[in-house]
Amino acid sequence: MNSIWSEHSKIPQYPQLRKDINTDVLIIGGGMCGIMCAYFLKQKGIDYVLVEGERIGQGITKNTTAKITSQHGLLYSDLIKNAGVEQAKMYLEANEKAIAKFRMLCRNIDCEFEQKDAYTYSLTSKRRIEEEVKAVNKLGYRAEYMERLPLPLNVRGAIKFGKQAQFNPLLFLEGIAKELNIYENTYVRDIQGHTAITDRAKIRAKKIIVATHFPIINKHGSYFLKMYQHRSYAIALENAPKVNGMYVDEAQSGMSFRNYKNMLIIGGGDHRTGKSGGNWEELRTFVKKNYPKAIERYSWATQDCMSLDGIPYIGHYSRLTPHLYVATGFNKWGMTSSMVAAMILSDMVMGKRNEWEEVYSPHRSMLKQQLLINGVEAVCNLLTPTVKRCPHMGCALKWNKIEHTWDCPCHGSRFSREGNLIDNPAKHNMNV
Ligand code: FES
Numbered sequence: 001m002n003s004i005w006s007e008h009s010k011i012p013q014y015p016q017l018r019k020d021i022n023t024d025v026l027i028i029g030g031g032m033c034g035i036m037c038a039y040f041l042k043q044k045g046i047d048y049v050l051v052e053g054e055r056i057g058q059g060i061t062k063n064t065t066a067k068i069t070s071q072h073g074l075l076y077s078d079l080i081k082n083a084g085v086e087q088a089k090m091y092l093e094a095n096e097k098a099i100a101k102f103r104m105l106c107r108n109i110d111c112e113f114e115q116k117d118a119y120t121y122s123l124t125s126k127r128r129i130e131e132e133v134k135a136v137n138k139l140g141y142r143a144e145y146m147e148r149l150p151l152p153l154n155v156r157g158a159i160k161f162g163k164q165a166q167f168n169p170l171l172f173l174e175g176i177a178k179e180l181n182i183y184e185n186t187y188v189r190d191i192q193g194h195t196a197i198t199d200r201a202k203i204r205a206k207k208i209i210v211a212t213h214f215p216i217i218n219k220h221g222s223y224f225l226k227m228y229q230h231r232s233y234a235i236a237l238e239n240a241p242k243v244n245g246m247y248v249d250e251a252q253s254g255m256s257f258r259n260y261k262n263m264l265i266i267g268g269g270d271h272r273t274g275k276s277g278g279n280w281e282e283l284r285t286f287v288k289k290n291y292p293k294a295i296e297r298y299s300w301a302t303q304d305c306m307s308l309d310g311i312p313y314i315g316h317y318s319r320l321t322p323h324l325y326v327a328t329g330f331n332k333w334g335m336t337s338s339m340v341a342a343m344i345l346s347d348m349v350m351g352k353r354n355e356w357e358e359v360y361s362p363h364r365s366m367l368k369q370q371l372l373i374n375g376v377e378a379v380c381n382l383l384t385p386t387v388k389r390c391p392h393m394g395c396a397l398k399w400n401k402i403e404h405t406w407d408c409p410c411h412g413s414r415f416s417r418e419g420n421l422i423d424n425p426a427k428h429n430m431n432v
Contacts, residue, residue, distance in 0.1 A: 001298075001299055001300045001301070002298065002300065003062050003063050003234070003298065003300040003302075004236045004260060004263070004265065004297075004298045004300075005062050005063075005064075005066070005168055005169055005170040005171075006058075006062050006170065007298070008168065008170070008171070009057070009062070009170035009171070009174065010174065011055070011056060011057055011170065011173065011174045011177070012174075013055070013184065014052075014056065014182040014183060014184040015183060015184070016183060016184060016185040016186055016200070017049075017051060017183040017186040017198060017200065017201045017203070018200050018201060019201055020201050020202045020203070020204070021049065021201065021203055021204075022203075022204045022205070023047055023048060023049040023203065023204075023205050023206075024046055024047040024048065024205065024206050024207065025041055025046055025047065025048040025049075025205060025206070025207045025208070025209065025349050026048070026049055026050075026051070026196055026203050026205035026207070026208045026209070027041075027048060027049070027050040027051070027208075027209045027211060028050075028051055028188050028191075028196065028208065028209065028210050028211060028212055028216070029050075029052065029059075029210065029211035029212040029213065030050055030051075030052030030055070030056030030057065030059075030177075030182060030184065031056075031057065031059050031060055031061045031211065031213065031334075031338070032057075032061045032064075032169065032173065032334060032335065032338035032339075033211040033327045033330075033334075033337075033338035033341050033342060034050055034052070034056075034209070034211035035050070035056060035057070035173055035176060035177050035180065036176070036338055036339055036341075036342030037050075037209055037211060037327075037341070037342045037345055037346055038050040038177075038180045038181070038182070039176050039177075039180060039342070040342050040343065040346035041346055041349070042179075042180060042181070044346065044350065046346075046349070046350065048181060049181050049183065049203065049205075050180060050181065050182045050183070051182075051183045051184075051186040051188060051196070051198065051203065052182065052183070052184050052185075052186065053185070053186065053187035053188065053212075054184065054185060054187075055184050055185075056173065056177060056182060056184060057169070057170050057173040057174075057177075059213055059423075060213055060302055060303070060304070060334060061169055061170070061173060061334070062169070062170055063234075063300055063301065063302035064169055064302065064334055064335065065234060065256060065258060065265055065267050066166055066167055066168065066169045066258075066335060067118065067164070067165075067166055067246045067248075067256075067258060067333075067335065068098075068099055068102050068164060068165040068166060068167065068335045068336055069095075069099070069118040069161060069164040069165070069246065069333070069335075069336060070092055070095030070096050070098070070099060070161065070164070070336060071118045071119075071120055071143075071159070071161040071164065072095070072310070072331065072333045072336075073120055073248065073250055073310075074120055074122075074128055074129070074131075074132045074159070074250045075091075075310055076088055076091075076092065076132060076135045076136050076139065077128075077131045077132050077134075077135035078310065079091060079135075079310070079311075080135050080138070080139075082309065083311075083359070085138065085139065087358070087359050088135075088139055089139050089140070090355065090356050090358075090359045091311065091356075091359050092136075092139050092141055093356075094340045094343075094344075094356040094359070094360075095336045095337075095340060096141075097340075097343070098335075098336040098337075098339035098340045098343070099163075099164060099165060099336060101339055101343070102165060102167070102172075102335070102336075102339060103115075103165065105172075105176065106165075106167060106172065108175070109171070109172055109175030109176065110171065110175070111167045111168050111169075111171035111172035111175060112167055112168040112171060112260075112261075113165060113166075113167040113172075114165060114166055114167065115163055115164070115165050116164055116165060116166050116244070116245050116246055116258070117160055117161065117162050117163070117164060117245045117246070118160070118161045118164040118245065118246045118247075118248075119146065119149060119158045119159065119160050119161075119245055119246070119247045119248070120132070120158060120159050120247075120248050120249075120250050121146075121149055121151075121153070121155040121156075121157070121158035121247060121248075121249060121250065122155065122156050122157060122158070122249070122250045122251075123153060123154065123155060123156060123249065123251070123254070124156060124251070125156055126156040126157040128250060129145060129156065129157035129158060129159050129250075130145060130157065132159050133145045133159050136159070136161075141161075142162070143159050143160065143161055144159070144160040144162075145157060145158075145159065145160075146158040146159070146160050149247060150241070150243050150244065150245075151243065151247060151257060152290040152291075158247075164246065166246055166258055166260075168260070169335070186198050186199075186200070186201070187199055187427075188203075188212075188216065189427055190217075190427075191208060191210075191216075191217055191324070194206065194208070194323060196208060205323075206323065207323050207324075207325065207349045208323060208324050208325065209325045209326075209327070209345055209349065210317060210324065210325065210326045210327075210328075211326075211327050211328075211341070212328075212424060212425075213305060213328065213423075213424060214227065214229065214305055214328060214411060214412065214423075214424050214425040215317065215326050215328050215425065216424060216425055216427055217317070217324075218392075218393070218425075220317055220318035220320060220321050220324070221317050221318040221321075221326065221362060222366075223313070223326075223328065223425075224378075224392075224393060224410070224411050224425070225366070225371065225374055225375065225378075226307065226308050226313070226329075226366050226371065226374070227305050227306060227307055227308075227313075227328065227329050227374075227411065228272060228273070228305075228306055228370075228374050228377070228410075228411060228412060229272070229273040229303045229304065229305055229306065229411060229412025229423075230252070230270055230271070230272055230273065230303060230304050230306050230332070230412075231270065231271055231272070231273045231277070231301060231302070231303045231407075231412075232267055232268065232269060232270040232301065232302055232303070232304070232332070233267065233268065233269040233270075233278075233279050233280050233282075233283060233299070233300075233301045233302075234265055234266065234267040234283075234298075234299070234300055234301070234302070235265070235266055235280060235283050235284070235287070235296050235298065235299045236260065236263045236264070236265045236296070236297050236298040236299075237263055237264045237265075237266065237287060237291065237294040237295065237296055237297065238262060238263055238294065238295045238297055239291075239293045239294045239295050240263070240264035240287075240291045240293075240294040241264065241291070242259055242264075243257050243258070243259055243264065244259070245258075246258045249268075252270060253268070253269075253270050253271070253277070253278065254268060255267060255268035255283070255286065256268060263297060263298075264291075264294070266283050266286070266287065267283075268282060268283055268286075269281070269282040269283055272377075272409065273303055273407050273408065273409065273412035273414065273423075274381075274397075274398045274400075274407040274408050274409025274410070274412070275398075275409060279301075279402050280299055280301075280402070281402075284296070301403065303412055303414075303423060304330060304331065304332045304334070305328050305329045305330060305331075305412075306329065306331055306332075306370075307328075307329030307331060308366060308368040308370045308371055308374075309364075309368050309370075310331055311329075311331075311359065311360060311364075312327065312328065312329045312330050312331065312337045312340075312341065312360055313326060313327070313328050313329045313360065313361075313362035314326070314327045314328075314337075314340065314341045314344050314345065314360035314361075314362070315344065315345075315348065315357055315360055315361050315362050315363075316348075316361075316362065316363070317362070318362075318363075319363060325345050325348060325349065326362060327341035327342075327344075327345060340356065340360070341360075343356075344356055344357060344360060377409055377410060378393075378395065378410045381395035381396045381408075381409050381410050382394060382395055382396075382410075384396035388406055388430065389430070389431075390408040390410065390413050390426060390430065391413075391426045391427075391428045391429070391430055391431070392408065392410070392411060392413050392425050392426040392427075393410065393411070395408050395409065395410035395411075396409075397415070397430065400414075404416075404417055405417070405422060406419070406430060408426070411425050412425070413425055413426035415429065415430045419431065
C-alpha cells in the first residue's frame with residue numbers, strides 16, 4: 001500500500017555502484033538521516049559517498065507522518081528524572097535547532113512546509129500533562145497546558161509546543177538530494193574493517209556512517225539487545241475536519257492527527273512488530289464513529305526502532321570501532337532525530353566535538369526495564385519450534401494476517417509471503 005507521500009513523489013533514479021571505490025566517508029542508507037549526513041558533508045567539502053540498498057526515501061521516510069517537532073510525547077519530565085536538567089536541556093535545544101534547520105532549508109525547497117503547533121494529549125491523566133508542562137518550562141522553553149482540543153476525544157489535558165512544523169518528506173528529500181553523490185540498488189551485505197561489501201563492488205572508506213534504520217552489524221554495539229521495532233498504521237481521509245495542528249496521544253498505543261492539503265491523516269493501531277495490535281481496523285472503527293462522512297483515500301503502515309530509554313543512539317557504533325558511526329532508535333520521531341543525527345555525525349567524522357554528543361551516546365547505560373523485556377522476547381522466540389526462521393539471528397517468524405507478511409518479534413525484520421526481505425535488520429531473504 002502506498003503512503004500519501006509516495007503518490008506525489010518523483011525522486012530521480014541514481015546509478016548502481018559497479019566498481020570498487022575509495023572514499024573518505026561512506027554513508028550507508030538513503031533515508032532522511034543518511035541523505036542529511038551527505039548534504040552536510042558536501043556543504044563542508046568532505047569526500048563522501050552514499051549507498052542505498054534500494055531507492056532513496058523508500059524505506060521508513062516514505063511512511064512517516066512527517067511531523068517536525070521537539071515535542072516527543074511526554075519525554076521531558078522522564079528525561080529530567082533519569083538524566084538531569086542539563087541533558088534534558090541539550091535534547092530540547094538539539095531538536096529546536098533541527099526545526100530551525102528544516103525551516104531554513106525549506107525556504108528553497110517546494111515541500112509544503114507549514115508552521116503548526118504540536119500537542120500531546122492524555123486520555124487518562126491530567127497530572128502527567130501538568131508535570132510535563134512544568135518540566136518543559138523548567139528547561140526555559142514555553143509550553144502551555146490546554147484543556148480542549150478540536151478532536152472527538154475526551155482528553156484530560158494536553159501540552160502545546162508552539163511554532164513546530166509539518167511538510168511532505170519526499171518532496172523535501174527530492175530537493176535536498178539533488179547533486180549528492182548517491183548510488184542506489186547498492187546493498188551493503190557486510191562491513192569488514194574499513195571495507196563495505198556490496199553485491200557488485202567494495203567500498204573502502206576512512207569512516208563509515210551506518211544509517212540503515214536498524215544497524216546491520218551484530219558483532220558490535222549490541223543493538224539487537226538495546227532495540228526493538230514497533231509497527232504503526234496510518235490512513236488519510238477526505239471529508240474530514242481541519243484540525244489546525246499536530247496531535248499525538250501520550251500512550252504508545254494511542255492515535256495521532258495532522259492535516260495534509262484537504263486530507264486528515266490519522267495514525268495509530270500500534271504494536272510491537274511480530275505481535276498483534278489494533279492496526280487499520282482500530283482507526284477505521286474510530287473514523288466510522290466520529291467522522292462518518294469521511295472517505296478513506298490512502299492507508300499505509302510503518303515501523304520504528306525503539307531505544308531502551310526513549311533517546312536515539314547517535315555516535316560511535318561501539319567503543320571498539322572508532323571509524324564506525326551509527327544513527328538509530330528514533331522512537332517514532334524520525335524527522336527531527338534525523339536532522340540532529342546528521343548535525344552530530346557530520347561534526348564527528350570531521351573530528352569536531354559536538355555539544356550534543358553525550359546526550360545521544362550509544363554507550364550510555366543499558367540498565368533499563370526494556371532491556372529485560374527485549375531479552376525475554378528473544379529467548380522465547382529463539383526457543384519456539386517453528387519452521388519459518390528469521391535469517392537475522394534465528395528467531396521464530398510470526399504470520400501477520402493483516403499485511404500477509406512474515407514478521408520477527410525479536411528485532412522486527414519482515415518478509416513477504418514468498419520470503420523476500422522487506423525490513424531489516426536481516427540482510428537476506430528467508431529460506432522458504
Ligand atoms: Fe533479529 Fe529476526 S530480526 S532475529
